[in-house]
Every structure is written in structure tokens, then in C-alpha cells.
Amino acid sequence: MSITVKPVEKAGVIEELQEQFGNRIKTSIGACREFGTDESFHGNFPPDAVFAPHSTEEVALAVQICSKHKFPVIPYGAGTSLEGHICALHGGLCLNMIEMNQVLQVNAEDLDVVLQPGVTRKQLNSYLKDTGLFFPIDPGADASLGGMTATRASGTNAVRYGTMRENVLSLTVVMADGRVIKTAKRSRKSSAGYDLTRLFIGSEGTLGVITEITLRVYGIPEKISSAVVAFPELDSAVHSVITTIQLGIPIARIELLDDAMMRALNKFSKLEYPEEHTLFLEFHGTEYSVQEQVEMVQMICEENGGGHFQWTTRTEERNRLWQARHDAAYAAKAMRPNAQIWATDVCVPISRLAECIMETQRDIEESNLMAPIVGHVGDGNFHLVLLVDHSDPEEEKRAQGLHERMVMRALEMEGTCTGEHGIGYGKMEFLVAEHGDSVAVMRNIKIALDPDNILNPGKIVRI
Numbered sequence: 001m002s003i004t005v006k007p008v009e010k011a012g013v014i015e016e017l018q019e020q021f022g023n024r025i026k027t028s029i030g031a032c033r034e035f036g037t038d039e040s041f042h043g044n045f046p047p048d049a050v051f052a053p054h055s056t057e058e059v060a061l062a063v064q065i066c067s068k069h070k071f072p073v074i075p076y077g078a079g080t081s082l083e084g085h086i087c088a089l090h091g092g093l094c095l096n097m098i099e100m101n102q103v104l105q106v107n108a109e110d111l112d113v114v115l116q117p118g119v120t121r122k123q124l125n126s127y128l129k130d131t132g133l134f135f136p137i138d139p140g141a142d143a144s145l146g147g148m149t150a151t152r153a154s155g156t157n158a159v160r161y162g163t164m165r166e167n168v169l170s171l172t173v174v175m176a177d178g179r180v181i182k183t184a185k186r187s188r189k190s191s192a193g194y195d196l197t198r199l200f201i202g203s204e205g206t207l208g209v210i211t212e213i214t215l216r217v218y219g220i221p222e223k224i225s226s227a228v229v230a231f232p233e234l235d236s237a238v239h240s241v242i243t244t245i246q247l248g249i250p251i252a253r254i255e256l257l258d259d260a261m262m263r264a265l266n267k268f269s270k271l272e273y274p275e276e277h278t279l280f281l282e283f284h285g286t287e288y289s290v291q292e293q294v295e296m297v298q299m300i301c302e303e304n305g306g307g308h309f310q311w312t313t314r315t316e317e318r319n320r321l322w323q324a325r326h327d328a329a330y331a332a333k334a335m336r337p338n339a340q341i342w343a344t345d346v347c348v349p350i351s352r353l354a355e356c357i358m359e360t361q362r363d364i365e366e367s368n369l370m371a372p373i374v375g376h377v378g379d380g381n382f383h384l385v386l387l388v389d390h391s392d393p394e395e396e397k398r399a400q401g402l403h404e405r406m407v408m409r410a411l412e413m414e415g416t417c418t419g420e421h422g423i424g425y426g427k428m429e430f431l432v433a434e435h436g437d438s439v440a441v442m443r444n445i446k447i448a449l450d451p452d453n454i455l456n457p458g459k460i461v462r463i
Helices: 007-024 029-034 056-069 121-131 145-150 196-200 234-246 259-269 287-303 315-326 328-335 350-367 393-412 428-435 438-449
Strands: 049-051 073-076 093-096 103-107 112-115 168-174 180-182 209-216 223-231 253-257 277-285 310-312 340-347 373-376 381-388
Touching: 007 049, 007 056, 029 049, 056 073, 056 093, 056 168, 056 209, 073 209, 103 121, 112 121, 121 145, 145 209, 168 196, 223 234, 223 287, 223 315, 234 253, 234 277, 234 287, 234 350, 253 259, 253 315, 259 277, 259 315, 259 328, 259 373, 277 287, 277 315, 310 315, 315 328, 328 340, 328 381, 340 393, 350 373, 350 381, 350 393, 381 393, 393 428, 428 438
Parallel strands: 049 093, 073 093
Antiparallel strands: 103 112, 112 209, 168 180, 168 209, 223 277, 223 310, 253 277, 253 373, 340 381, 373 381
16 A cells, blocks of 8 residues: 655645644755654655654644545654664655653652653653663663654663563554554553553554653662673674573673774774673672672683673763763774665574674675674674665675675574664565564554554555
8 A cells, every 4th residue: 555645735734734833844855854864874765844743632633634634644753763764755744753852750669750752761861860760771872762662672781671662661652543542551560451552662653653651760770880801702702691691690781892893992982992802791789799790790701711801880981881882883984984884683592692693794704894793692682783885786785695694594593683673664575584474464453553554654564
């Protein structure tokens, strides 16, 4: 089912939106181009208009107008997604949710917060700072929490605290016809009907527009300690991770950066770590429990050939370490300024992680490409940061081949084509390869909730 809105009809929709919202409906070429792409290598597909709503009621009214005219609606958060999620493939109205950025309620005794979708993760933690609470899900970018919910984001803390799937308690959602629903109450568990909350988590704006989120939060740990340890061999670093997880050590963060990425990171972030395959580690808990975790992980790493641990417990040094990790893509880009970043990820069962990473590393070398490896390896998730000159057809073909082999390798190991980046329109074919006939069920759900296919059309499933 394609979206075919004629130019004259588009003008009518935009005029009706302007009658309702005035000059808050932006239609300039510059404004539309700004909201037509994310941080991926995918092309710019600008919407016909951009609107920044301030409330659920305004979102509902805008969607009602668009629904009446079968005009596409594309929710937009911070624009940090990586698979073309917010590209307006068929034009339409971009709902820029970033001005819905209020923390509405902090329920400290219940360890939850209620907020609007434009609140970013850094903004939330700054707001919570004096309460002794924090929100742990950290995908690296200062993404909006609406976007993180819509893409089922995770990140560096997922091995200890889970992903957005485990940390969203309830949602307020505007449906394709403008109806407003609430998916659950604030209770930590319920057996009441279908789990609608998790239906919308990861739906990438294709089933509804998220306008309010209730999240779990956590007490700030008594003790936090971070460390860096280098390994001469990549598989030794990965086996250290596998052993740590299999022994049930409750480590908070365990990140892998290969030697290529460490060279890039040292230069970009002005660090002086060994340019070897490296684990970034972090431990949360009481003074005693952190010390116990540290001793166990240090012993595991030493048994696998890990070098000297470099420790820090000072907040400023820890923040610098993890900011360097979050800057990994930009550090890689600086190694080849004329190339474009093509970031992709897969996730496999932890027992297959070493095999998958080592085969991928050999494939990178044989493909003669620059593609540093980084990963949230504590949960079996790793990324390639492919640096590709898209003006070179032969190089682009090699990159596409490497990417496809990496994904299919993960699927053969009973993994997934994307651990956290999502599908967008960039990985739709891999979704079919992974789920087969289940995609037809996803399509049926999409058609049932959005029969005119106006919500972020062209993403996840083809209609």
C-alpha cells in the first residue's frame, strides 16, 4: 500500500494544519531538509512540513487532520537513529517531539518517573541528580527518550540494567486516527490483557506516536569503579567477557574496542591507552561488592592474557573514559575524513560471540576495508563502524558484501540482524531473513492499527 498524495492535496493538508497551528507549521526547504535524515549514511528524504507539538492534545489534533487526508506522519526525536528511521520516504508531516521535553512526575518511593518524549537521557539524569536516582540506559548519543523507546534502545549499561524493553512501564500513545490510549498503569507487573506497552516499544513510530513515558529509575550506586584492560589477541578479550557473564558477575558495563578503534580513540580523544584490543569495564554496588567483582574480573582477564588494569573511581575521569567510548564513531571518522560512516550491528548468543567476532574480523581484513569493531559485548552485541567512500562503486560493493555476510553470519548463529539500531528501512530485507512468516503477522498488526499506512510509512514492514 503506497502513499499517493497529490501536490494539490498536500497543499490542502498543510493549509488546514496552518489554520490550526499557525506559523508553527514550518514548510521552508531548509527546515524540511534538516528533519529529513538521521545519523546514518541513508539519503535525505525531507517531509513536506515540520511541526513541534507541545502536548498530547496537539499531537492528536495534528494526526487527526493528517489521517483525514491520508497524509504521512513521521515522529522525530533527536535525529540520532542509524537506519533511516526518520526519513520521510513519502513526504508528509514531521512531528518534531523535542519541544515536548518536560519531566512530569518523579515518584522516588516507587522508583519511577513520568515524562514527555522529547526529554533526553542526559536531561533526565541532570533533573534526577539531587534525588539520588538515575536512569541507566545509555546508547551513547544524547537521544530523546521517546526515540529510545521507539527503537528499543539499549547501550553500555544493558548487561546490568537491561534495555528500554525492561525499563518502560507505561506509555501514552496517539493512534493513527488520533485516538489517545494509555497502555498500562504504574504498577511493576500486571496480567491484565495484552501487553500493549511492549507492542509500541521498538515500533519505530509505525503503530502510534508516543507522547508520554513512564520509566523505571534506580538508586545511584554507593560505589562506582571503572577500568581499562588491553589484550594482545581479540579472542582473548572476548573470552574474558564470556566467562564473566557465564559466572554471573553483575558487572554494569563491559565494552570491547578492537586495536583499530583504540588507535582512533587515542588520537581523537587525546588518550594514552595501549593500542591493543581493549575492554572498558564498570562496576556498581557497595564498597565490598564492587571490590569482589573487580577481583574476580581481574583474575579472569589475567588468565586470558589481559595486561595491566588502569582503574579510576573519580567521577570526572570516569566520565571522560565513557565519553571517549561514546565518541568512537567520530574518532573512526577522523581516521578517514573523506569517507562516510556506515554503522551497523548484530547480536548473538553469548556462547557464539567469540566465533562471530573473529570471523567478522577476518572478513574485514579480506575485504580490505576500514571497519573498526566496538561492542556492548556483555549481552552479545557488537558493531562495525564501516568507513566507506560511496563515490567508489567497487568499495561500496565490498562494504555491502561485508555487511550482508556479517548479518547472515549472526542469523546462522541464532542471533539477530540488529541488537539495538533497529530496522528503519535500511534492514527490512534482513528482518524477513530473520523472522520469515512472522513478518506477515507484524504486517497484519500494522494494517489493523494503521489501515491507511500513514504512520512512518516504508519502515520495518512493507505494506
